[in-house]
Amino acid sequence: MLEQEHRIVSLLPSSTEIVAALGFRDQLVGRSHECDYPAGVEALPVCTEPKFDPHGTSAEIDQRVKAILQESLSVYRVDAELMQSLAPSVVVTQSQCEVCAVSFDEVQRMTCDFLDTDAQLVSLEPNGLEDVFADIQRVADALGAPERGTALLSQIRRRMDTITAQAADLPHKPTVALIEWIDPPMAAGNWMPSLVEMAGGVNLFGEAGQHSPWLDWEAFIASDPDVIIALPCGYDMATTCAEMPLLAARPGWNDLRAVREGQVYVTDGNQYFNRPGPRLAESLEILAEILHPAVFDFGHRGRGWQTL
Secondary structure, three states, X not given: OOOOOOOEEEOOHHHHHHHHHOOOHHHEEEEOOOOOOOOOHXXXXXXXXXXXXXXXXXXXXXXXXXXXXXXXXXXXXXXXXHHHHHOOOEEEEEOOXXXXXXXXXXXXXXXXXXXXXXXXEEEEOOOOHHHHHHHHHHHHHHOOOHHHHHHHHHHHHHXXXXXXXXXXXXXXXXXXXXXXXXXXXEEOOEOHHHHHHHOOOEEXXXXXXXXXXXXXXXXXXXXXXXXXXXXXXXXXXXXXXXXXXXXXXXXXXHHOHHHHOOOEEEEOOOOOOOOOOOOHHHHHHHHHHHHOOOOXXXXXXXXXXXXX
């Protein structure tokens, strides 16, 4: 039986990666403005854009996003005319975070108003790690290839389970503070606490399956973590390094154990940790390398993370 041909528009980077990993890269006809992996997807028509200037400091971006959220449902807009011209049969979006990508309500409204009523809207909601796995299967099912989802998930779980089993036997489990935004400081939630535990660490802030919380600075200083890992959403390593002095200027920073012992790390939060898709396996590898460098070496140092 021949598989159905699709015309897929993906409105967030993680779903573009999922579609490609499932073997449907050649059926993508449109993407979001942030989709940049795998290589070559940048050539696809761009269907979204931010309603704010994405350049500037983390504090400036935070203020712009908060101001827009007070006025509208989403901080991004969809090019409805372009979407109509692309005539997608499947549109993949999300309903998990209004800051991460275009809002589900806006996409749903655009689908009803501008697209063929037969267009299938697939909405992802990756609150925790198991939700990410469920979303991968959901995309595979929507594309009529459930067996591809099963095979991909088996591969991802096998890689992650191997690390988890090896880390579980390690005698030392360092305490870890994850920084998902720098100014104002935010810890990492959702799937990240699970990844820290799987990599052989003890997560201090943020709960698995819950949205990322703002970080209470006094509580952060009092926790005196063994390891601090910065992985800001949307930032590569160079941008994160440029922002880190804002944290270093805060009271108590220089007295922290992690700072004194050189256990502060910056990562490519944009490419890895904040994309709930197949590359969470690489994200786990990066965490394992950072937390237990004598045990794990997957070759990500310098590309996915570095010591501050």
